[in-house]
Amino acid sequence: MDAFSAAAEPNRRRILQLLASQPKTVTEIASAFPVTRSAISQHLLLLAEAGLVAAEKVGRQRIYRVVPEGLRALQAEIDRFWTDELDRLVVDADTLRSNR
Amino acid sequence: MDAFSAAAEPNRRRILQLLASQPKTVTEIASAFPVTRSAISQHLLLLAEAGLVAAEKVGRQRIYRVVPEGLRALQAEIDRFWTDELDRLVVDADTLRSNR
């Protein structure tokens, strides 16, 4: 799965945002969600496969953190999608709105 | 399905880009993909439900075009995801790279 699709799932989006502020353990992350720790663990593994997060083993905990290089790749994917043409359409719409 | 997830699917990403350059009929779009017209039609309906595209009936054709307002919503969703913190991590990574 590419980074774009991996990041699109709502729970995974929130996980990335949580980890952006600072690294966290699996339990910490899971406590912010209504689903089980197992589900979160699986999301984390998927994000890790996509190169967006990485785990560091510390004692019996695993500290997950965001991988800047992976984020860069994601941003590049988004940018590649968000072409100038798409952007122009949005900007034009904005202009029309502000002229009303 | 929210706009972010709708736009994440690779084929739909390409459809949006195609339509960004100019409106097209279903057959025109489908000719750019290896899958059947039916599959494309279904992707288009899903994109329409997400408010990202709209169809105008012209004779026996349907001209699909991108909906600027929907794109704006998508961009807003992406921006809400791409927080300052995520951005800072990427920028820092860039700085490190250029210092090597």
Add this chain to the structure above:
DNA sequence: CCAATGCGTTAGTGATGACTAACGTATTCG
């Protein structure tokens, strides 16, 4: 040591996604 803690793993389930093939419907062209 032994119980508790932190996680990954596995198996199973229900839902959904992406797709094809076949069909139905409206529209146009000769």
Add this chain to the structure above:
DNA sequence: CGAATACGTTAGTCATCACTAACGCATTGG
């Protein structure tokens, strides 16, 4: 009018996803 065209629609398949429950393994604290 009748064939061809442009689409949507439907049904069915196969794969994948998101999730839970249960278990297993390492690590640590009393």
